[in-house]
Amino acid sequence: MPTTFATPPARSWPGAPGRVNLIGDHTDYNDGFVLPMIIDRHVEMVARRRPDRQVQIVAAESGERVDNTLGEPIDYSSPNWLPYVLGVVHELAQRGRLSSGIDIVFRGTVPRGAGLSSSAALEVATALALDTVFNLWLNPVDMARLCRDVEHRYAGVRCGIMDQFTSRLGRSDHALLIDCRSLEARHVPMSLDGHRLVIVDTGDRRELADSAYNQRRTECEKAVALLREEETSITSLRDVTPGMLSAHENRLPPDLFARCRHVVSENHRVIEACERLSTGDLPAFGRLMNASHLSLRNDFEVSHPALDRLVEEAHRVDGVLGSRLTGAGFGGCTVNLVAETALPEFEQQLKPLVDDWSLQSIVVGTPEQARVTEVIA
Ligand code: GLA
Numbered sequence: 001m002p003t004t005f006a007t008p009p010a011r012s013w014p015g016a017p018g019r020v021n022l023i024g025d026h027t028d029y030n031d032g033f034v035l036p037m038i039i040d041r042h043v044e045m046v047a048r049r050r051p052d053r054q055v056q057i058v059a060a061e062s063g064e065r066v067d068n069t070l071g072e073p074i075d076y077s078s079p080n081w082l083p084y085v086l087g088v089v090h091e092l093a094q095r096g097r098l099s100s101g102i103d104i105v106f107r108g109t110v111p112r113g114a115g116l117s118s119s120a121a122l123e124v125a126t127a128l129a130l131d132t133v134f135n136l137w138l139n140p141v142d143m144a145r146l147c148r149d150v151e152h153r154y155a156g157v158r159c160g161i162m163d164q165f166t167s168r169l170g171r172s173d174h175a176l177l178i179d180c181r182s183l184e185a186r187h188v189p190m191s192l193d194g195h196r197l198v199i200v201d202t203g204d205r206r207e208l209a210d211s212a213y214n215q216r217r218t219e220c221e222k223a224v225a226l227l228r229e230e231e232t233s234i235t236s237l238r239d240v241t242p243g244m245l246s247a248h249e250n251r252l253p254p255d256l257f258a259r260c261r262h263v264v265s266e267n268h269r270v271i272e273a274c275e276r277l278s279t280g281d282l283p284a285f286g287r288l289m290n291a292s293h294l295s296l297r298n299d300f301e302v303s304h305p306a307l308d309r310l311v312e313e314a315h316r317v318d319g320v321l322g323s324r325l326t327g328a329g330f331g332g333c334t335v336n337l338v339a340e341t342a343l344p345e346f347e348q349q350l351k352p353l354v355d356d357w358s359l360q361s362i363v364v365g366t367p368e369q370a371r372v373t374e375v376i377a
Pocket of ligand 1: 021024025026027028029159160161162163327328329
């Protein structure tokens, strides 16, 4: 990696990967279930301690550089990677974990703003770097929590924990079933039996903080407050059963009812999808992916014409078992479950609709990542 360090950095280590979510979107911040997996695109970082309180961060590809002193205020608005990297540095400094400043150089291959968790990969790469350089021995789940908090405080996105958790704890060739309430997780082996997961990028970029993401989260909170007036045991949408929802439909404005219906049904789909994946029932898994897309489009209203078009075109190809938007939505990528024999036709059908076809090969995770993801709390 090109660096601007006068001497080589002390340590380098496996990078932090992006992720693709197979099913379970907008459930994480509702204490629900998700089923993502890591992809073979990463952020790599090298770092070393400094003798002073300075922090120097360099983006290797663009040459952008930011200098700051620990504890001093800084404008986080640019470059766009700054909140994620410096946010982690400052958060750990505030918690009294950093004994000095640091030099950091990074580069990454996760496309920005595509719904593949480029920001979580930056946060986790930074946390791993600081963990190693300062011998912090951060528990992996605590590291994921810290990185999520950074996203809230420094980037203004009130995200759930799925992306950071997956980047830190995901394992090659396995999906990761996460219970976002207890933070228990299970690695689910992926045997796709003549099929592949294919990511297709609309090329439409939407910054999460600008989008309706935070608004959706607020809507879910409002729905919980209304439902609690009827059932005091409800503390999040995770606690709402389909029966409760239909019993109290008249308590909710139609849009909030639809948001709830998505979250409640999506949680069930995730659990079922996990079972289907474990038993190798890929057609059923694909049907759940399709149902998830419709629910995100119609009830949660986070799809986008370009995403719907890709999903629609995918379904024209014989051998496509499932197709859905992945991640927050509002642009970004779809994930598709495609028979290997159908890949040429899939490419012929979809490639003319997108600018960058290279993502279609980036599905299964990195072997190196397995080395840093052994511990589950
Ligand atoms: C973004 C957020 C996640 C999650 C997804 C939608 O990726 O960072 O926490 O909410 O959107 O599932």
